[in-house]
Amino acid sequence: MALNNNTSSIRQRRYVGRIVTYVLLTIAGLFFAIPLLWTISSSLQTWQELRSYVPHFIPETPQWNNYVQVFTLVPFARWMVNSLTIVLINIPGTILTATLTAYAFARFNFVGKNVWFVLLLSTMMIPAIVTFIPQYLLFFNLKFIDTYIPLTLGSWLGGSAFMVFLLRQFIMTIPRELDEAAIVDGANPVRILFSIIMPLMKPALVTVAILQFLADWNDFFGPFIYINTMLKYTAAVGLRTFQTMALEITDPRDHLLMAGAAIMTIPVLALFAVAQRYFVSGVVMSGLKL
Amino acid sequence: MANAISPPKVLTGRRRVSPAQRRQNLYGYLFLTPWLIGFFGLFVGPGLYSFFLSFTKYDVISSPVFIATRNYVDMFTKDDLFWSSLSRTAYYAIVSVPLTVLGSMFLAILLNTQLRGITVFRTLFFMPSLVPIVASIILFKILLNSDFGLVNTALRGLGMQDPPGWFADSRWSIPSLILVRLWGSLGGTQMIIFLAGLQGIPTELYDAASIDGAGSWHRIRHVTIPLLTPTIFFNTVLGVIGALQTFAAAFIATEGGPNFSTWFFALHIWKQAFDYFNMGYAAALAWFFALVIVALTLLQMRLSKRMVFYMGE
Incomplete structure (x- = not known):
């Protein structure tokens, strides 16, 4: 009898706990969802409707033309292509050179390895702004300003420390016996990397490619400092320019800015939809045991 | 390893x-x-x-002139915006980092349950972190517009006579930036890191705690949180480094205004370097800033030795 009472009270408590969890999840969900939904909704309204006294969640007549206007008033398509160009230059760079670096740290016991590894990790700590000024001066003297070289060179020279770290952790999970078997077969380390290790690294490399895409697509400061010509802007700098630039028509342009924000976000969400698991695997892969 | x-x-x-x-x-x-x-x-x-x-005066056009430590002396004594931008940056970090770390831990604990529909919530929470910073700032500037933004319309509808001016009000501009940051990061990488950490906690520990009569709060307090301390530490260190360097959000939202209220240290360095071309002075500011960040990181690592619990040690 007492036991019965006990289990039913546990069940009751569990039930209450479940409801509380759902309520909290819903509150958090609304906090995240409303701005997202409002982006879509307001991007399809006229500016008058956007400023009406009672907000319309469903636009009276969806203004699809807003999206057309973003592409005609400013070279938004060009800016997107520019961002994509940088991404497409950087992804192979990072995949190749971060892998080489990670391979060195994961598989070879060269002199000074620990020191280099600590130095690699410490670059994560140093704020970008410290090296930014002299890097700018370097690129300025090399006449690289207003080109994509400053925005892409780093990814061909090892990529970011975090990605190297992530790939190193991944390579270390690949059994060394595979390397050793290949050595017996007469393969050299270069061959082992390209024909044994790298094919096994596919999930890690997809993760790195996605991280690189997100970093480049989001980057504001780099292109903002290095690119001067409007036609060479990236989507991030372009959208910011659209926010502030003088245009004879279309003020206020909140509805168009929302359309621009939506356009810029769509590629990221599309990538997330097709490669969802890789977005989170980087975190899990790195193991986070620094 | x-x-x-x-x-x-x-x-x-x-x-x-x-x-x-x-x-x-x-x-x-x-x-x-x-x-x-x-x-x-x-x-x-x-x-x-x-x-x-950092020991020179350099305007890019003529060559650097050695002026010894004058830049460093000037920044502490003559630069009106130095201390204020530093304290503003500190305010932003001190408020935003604990909120994002604890908030994302809280969300991860909520999500770490076997309830129906949990993946829908997880995906929804994660989505704002995918929105590029420029897009999210533009979105929130419109959401938080003091006259016809959705937020103030709602607040007025709830009977608030005089809702905040958000980005337009120097008292509310940093809280507004923090709000955008929370929206864009509570469900992002940090939450995923916490989820991974939570999944690494052996269920036997919870079972043992339950047998000892621990309720859900006690299990969180005495099992979950101690075992998550390495994750909390990791997220805090990276959070501090990131928050102190905030540039894009403040620049796009308010360009450091209104009335310098979002004039963060990174903006100050940028302005000196790329607007005034005081490269020497900007380099001194940047070096000082780097030392502050490194010192803070090392300090956190020190403190962590006492506060972080690693399993199996």
Whole structure:
């Protein structure tokens, strides 16, 4: 009898706990969802409707033309292509050179390895702004300003420390016996990397490619400092320019800015939809045991 | 891990390197070459050059003039925006980092349940972190518009006579930036890191706690949180480094205004370097800032030795 009472009270408590969890999840969900939904909704309204006294969640007549206007008033398509160009230059760079670096740290016991590894990790700590000024001066003297070289060179020279770290952790999970078997077969380390290790690294490399895409697509400061010509802007700098630039028509342009924000976000969400698991695997892969 | 970075097997006594070790060195450095070029060319070299510049007056057009420590003295004594931008940056970090770390931990604990529909919530929470910063700032500037933004319309509808001016009000501009940051990061990477950490906690520990009569709060307080301390530590360190460097959000939202209320230290450095072309002074500011960040990181690592619990130690 007492036991019965006990289990039913546990069940009751569990039930209450479940409801509380759902309520909290819903509150958090609304906090995240409303701005997202409002982006879509307001991007399809006229500016008058956007400023009406009672907000319309469903636009009276969806203004699809807003999206057309973003592409005609400013070279938004060009800016997107520019961002994509940088991404497409950087992804192979990072995949190749971060892998080489990670391979060195994961598989070879060269002199000074620990020191280099600590130095690699410490670059994560140093704020970008410290090296930014002299890097700018370097690129300025090399006449690289207003080109994509400053925005892409780093990814061909090892990529970011975090990605190297992530790939190193991944390579270390690949059994060394595979390397050793290949050595017996007469393969050299270069061959082992390209024909044994790298094919096994596919999930890690997809993760790195996605991280690189997100970093480049989001980057504001780099292109903002290095690119001067409007036609060479990236989507991030372009959208910011659209926010502030003088245009004879279309003020206020909140509805168009929302359309621009939506356009810029769509590629990221599309990538997330097709490669969802890789977005989170980087975190899990790195193991986070620094 | 310990195995992988074990000391190289060099025969120190006789100064002779075995052929096997020579091979390790050869291939190790061969594969390291691209990174080494980048490390010296884009990091160490520029870092040292900026250290040199920090003792000069340099406007890019004429060559640097050595002025010893004047930049450093000036920043502490003559620059009105130095201390204020530093304290503003600190305010932003002190408020936003604990909120994002604890908030994302809280969301991860909520999501770490076997309830129906949990993946829908997880995906929804994660989505704002995918919105590019420029897009999210533009979105929130419109949402938080003091006259016709959705938020103030709602607040007025709820009977608030005089809702905040958000980005337009110097008292509310930093809280507004924090709000955008929370929206864009509570469900992002940090939450995923916490979820991974939570999934690493053995269920036996919860079972043991339950047998001892611990309710859900006690299980969170005495099992979950202690075992998550390494994750909390990791997220806090990275959060502080990130928050202190905030540039894009403040620049796009308010360009440091209104009335310098979002004039963060990174904006101050940028303005000096790329608007006034006071490269020497900006380099001094940047070096000072780097030292502050490194010191804070090391301090956190120190504190963590006492506060972080690693399983199996």
